[in-house]
Amino acid sequence: MRILLVGSKNNPQAVDARFQLMAYFQSQGIGFESIDIDDLPDCTFVYSGQTLEQLDPRFAGGFQMVVALGGDGTILRTSRVTALLDCPLLGLNFGHLGFLCNTVEGNLIATMSEALAGEIAEEKRENLYISVECEGDDEGLAIEGPRTLFALNEITIARGASGRIFNFDIDVSGDRVARMRGDGVVVASATGSTAYALSAGGPLVASGYRGMVVVPVAPHTLNSRAIVTAHSDVVEISIADDQPNGHDISFFVDGDVVEFERPVRSVVVSASDRPTRLLKYRREGFYKLIAKTFFNMND
Incomplete structure (x- = not known):
């Protein structure tokens, strides 16, 4: 397995999390590439016919999972890459709203281990x-x-x-x-x-x-x-x-x-014929999430 880590160098929490995950992947013998969000290839024109390998040689061989560390803005920009890779996208919230991300509760490594074990549900989001x-x-x-x-x-x-x-x-x-x-x-x-x-x-x-x-x-x-x-x-x-x-x-x-x-x-x-394969915990359903986020319904 090969994993792509994406985060912002301007977000100290995301930087710290990226180093933790890199150390974990090395200890487990998992291949990875770490790229700053501002260094991602411009995939705005996903359907231009260009492959990721043509845009950036670091993508040669592909990835089996992408982990985005940040908020919803990081997810949106990274989703263009996963559309070309056709692989799951795991968002870990180190931003502001984080509506598309998973909240890291407690152990970051435990959350990553669950994702690798297939214990986090995959949602196919229409693009x-x-x-x-x-x-x-x-x-x-x-x-x-x-x-x-x-x-x-x-x-x-x-x-x-x-x-x-x-x-x-x-x-x-x-x-x-x-x-x-x-x-x-x-x-x-x-x-x-x-x-x-x-x-x-x-x-x-x-x-x-x-x-x-x-x-x-x-x-x-x-x-x-x-x-x-x-x-x-x-x-x-x-x-x-x-x-x-x-x-x-x-x-x-x-x-x-x-x-x-x-x-x-x-x-x-x-x-689109290319959905975003978003990895999301099912502990909070859509309606519970909007109740908390938009209607201030905090149990």
């Missing part, structure tokens, strides 16, 4: 497959970068540097649902429903649900509603052509800005 079309794509202009992306939580289309709201259309599986004017829109997985989509007024959706949530952000209308889709649905967000200030928008994947060489025209989002 998003994102296809982006930019202005000029249908005019034969050269495409300078890949157009397909991956997200565990959400994609966000938001107003740009000018700060001006913009018009956009929402289609679900070919049917026009709404035209809106506002700050933007979030398309989230069930996992992402507890993040930005929730802050924008969306519902909490059980983590095992395989559909998506579409939530407008600060829409300038009295008729805005969040939409919960089915697993097979395809969501398309189109930037309207009648923008008074041009297509000044920003594009984010799991909180990270993604830039294209030309303005974004439309974004198509569907369920």
